[in-house]
Amino acid sequence: MRDRSLAYVLLVPAFLIVLATTLYPLAYSLVTAFREWDLTKQRRPGEFVGVDNFVHAFSEPGFQNSIWITTIFVITSVILTLLIAMSLALLLRREGRLHTFTRIILILPFAMSPALIGVSYRFMFNPEFGVIAKGLGAVFPSLEGVPWLASPDLAMAILVLTDVWHWAPYMTFMCLGGLASVPRETEEAARIDGASSWRVFFGVVLPQMKGVLLVIAVLKTIFALKMFDQVVTLTGGGPGTSTETLAFFIFNVGFKWYDMGYASALAWILTAIMMLISIWYVRMLLSERKMATA
Amino acid sequence: MAEVQLVDVEKRYGDFLAVTRQNLTIKDGEFLVLLGPSGCGKTTTMRMIAGLEEITAGNLLFAGERVNDKAPKDRDIAMVFQNYGLYPHMTVADNIGYPLKLRGVDRKTRTARVQETAEKVELGALLKRRPSELSGGQRQRVALARAIVRTPKIFLMDEPLSNLDAKLRVTMRAELKHLHHELGVTTVYVTHDQMEAMTLAHRVAVMREGRIVQLDTPKNIYSEPADLFVASFIGSPPMNLIDGRISGGRFEAPGVSLPVEATDRDKVVMGIRPEDLELTDPASAPISGRVYALELTGDSTLVTLREQGSSICARGPADFEAAINTSCGLAPKPGARTHLFDKDSGQRIDA
Structure with missing residues (x-):
């Protein structure tokens, strides 16, 4: 029994740290979400305003815009990441020195800081001296002088590109893991049963990777929903508000406009969206597992 | 149904010679067993017949036609794998019916054929289950049913009974023998179990280090082993x-x-x-x-x-x-x- 209480005592410091750094701010932001708090006027959260902050969100164009931007960003980035990761995994699946080497260097994009990725891409797409902008201009003269980051659609596309570039390699590893767990014999059986390579992949391999692909899709969705770093360092949310993701919008409300009550409410909306996705994901995963083991 | 001929067939992996200039004729309707210890090249030989392994040199003929460059799906064969190779995401019925589906057989005919085949291997009641819900013996039957649901030219069986317990193996062995008698399809069967080889085969090819050491009827292999290796390998x-x-x-x-x-x-x-x-x-x-x-x-x-x-x-x-x-x-x-x-x-x- 003494061992047990000692164990709890030893857990206390860790628990206190988590309490101070996570649970307390979380609870505080929930309290703030229901109050008016203008940082330029008050040092502490002010008057209780009920659900006003939440109601305000759904009638405000800035929030609606950021939801729309985030939705587009999440969908394109998740789909592209999945497609590229799966394709790369299929290419890298075979054994060989080149394959191993490629697999090793593939980790590099993932090892880079997202904020730095944003900075590098801003340089590379600079119409005056950017290596990509200039390079594209040299190969396709019609692309010379395109104001890449000054066009709303192109800026969005580049933002998606940086995110896919960052994440696809890591997801490739997950796909490789998934592929490795598909028994070779099922593929061979399909080939003998009369399936074309196409059918082998779509009819036999892909269905067996459903679990892994689901995990990738949900993880990537959650990461994409939080998209912030590259927005700050690459586009600054612009041009205009064309790349203002929800996380970036919340940051602006809180730390540019100092409307902490509203920012807290928005943060909780984002949290709610992520929670819903997580719950749906766990449900799917559990039912998948039930199917596999039943 | 077809005669299978291996003419000077060879398989190399880099410098390693896995199968050495194999010459073998499997007669139409014959049950031939490739027997040998692990690593003797028997499975490689079968996989070359299946088209899952490229042939380094030599010719492989089905009924006189060279099939070296044909994809497995175009060879008109069926194979039973050691670990069954069932499709885990499909029901038993879909597993058995898959070869028919891939060949564009319509749903109605398919259902009838699947039902009929499942009865033959006593799986009729399990058609809606998934492979994960079956015992080892039942999975083996599904794999077998998938192989016989259409009548291929050649059956290939890669140690199909080695994952079953001893008692079930004896039962399944008899079923296999009966099935071959019923269907009469040319069959190549790989095993390291001399008992399976003796009981099932018309002829046994005993292999060692990539070569066939002796090719004869089980009776002759038992009574007149060609060398010390065969003598020590056969008999218990x-x-x-x-x-x-x-x-x-x-x-x-x-x-x-x-x-x-x-x-x-x-x-x-x-x-x-x-x-x-x-x-x-x-x-x-x-x-x-x-x-x-x-x-x-x-x-x-x-x-x-x-x-x-x-x-x-x-x-x-x-x-x-x-x-x-x-x-x-x-x-x-x-x-x-x-x-x-x-x-x-x-x-x-x-x-």
Whole structure:
């Protein structure tokens, strides 16, 4: 029994740290979400305003815009990441020195800081001296002088590109893991049963990777929903508000406009969206597992 | 249905020669077993026939037509894998029906064929289940059903029974044999289990280190092994192999002296099967030694004698009893076969 209480005592410091750094701010932001708090006027959260902050969100164009931007960003980035990761995994699946080497260097994009990725891409797409902008201009003269980051659609596309570039390699590893767990014999059986390579992949391999692909899709969705770093360092949310993701919008409300009550409410909306996705994901995963083991 | 011919077929992985210039003709409707220890190239040989492994050199012919460059799906074959290779995301019915679906057979015909095939292998009640809900024996039946749902030219079976428990293996073996009799399709069967080979095959190809060492009927392989390897591989318990020499028309070894019809020579191995030996009075026995172990197998007792480090096993009557370390004698039964091999080359010496 003494061992047990000692164990709890030893857990206390860790628990206190988590309490101070996570649970307390979380609870505080929930309290703030229901109050008016203008940082330029008050040092502490002010008057209780009920659900006003939440109601305000759904009638405000800035929030609606950021939801729309985030939705587009999440969908394109998740789909592209999945497609590229799966394709790369299929290419890298075979054994060989080149394959191993490629697999090793593939980790590099993932090892880079997202904020730095944003900075590098801003340089590379600079119409005056950017290596990509200039390079594209040299190969396709019609692309010379395109104001890449000054066009709303192109800026969005580049933002998606940086995110896919960052994440696809890591997801490739997950796909490789998934592929490795598909028994070779099922593929061979399909080939003998009369399936074309196409059918082998779509009819036999892909269905067996459903679990892994689901995990990738949900993880990537959650990461994409939080998209912030590259927005700050690459586009600054612009041009205009064309790349203002929800996380970036919340940051602006809180730390540019100092409307902490509203920012807290928005943060909780984002949290709610992520929670819903997580719950749906766990449900799917559990039912998948039930199917596999039943 | 088709005759399968391997002409000088070879398989290399880099510098490693996995299968060496294989020449083999599998007759139309024949049940041929490739038998050998692991790593002998039997599975590689089968996978080349299936098209899952490229052929490095030589020709593979189905009914006279060269199929080296044909994809597995175009070879009109069916294969049963050691780990079954069932599609885990499909029901039993969909698994069995998949080869038909891939060949564009309409749903109605498919359902009927699947039902009919499932009945044949006693799976009728399990069609809606998934492979993960089945026992090993049932999974094996699904794999079998998937292979026979359409009538291919050739059946390939890669150790299909090795993942089953001993009792089930015997049952399934009989089912396989019956099925082959019913369908009459040319079958190539890979196994390392000599019992499976003996019971199932029309002909057995015993393989070792990428070569066929002996290709013959089970009966001939048992009664006339071509070399020491085959002699030691076939039969359970294995054939006794005794090092010795021939002098004056007798085979001489420690504790052994038997008349043989062969010219004098040194470095000879005599082979004699345990079932060809009987127990006799130690005083006048041609083979003598001390009892080392007695093993009752039910219908008989395996008696192992030891003399100067070498042991000899004989199959005696079930009620035989003797104390360990007492003297005991053995003699070949009347009409029993003894086999002589050259110790260095391992080849059979014909009298």
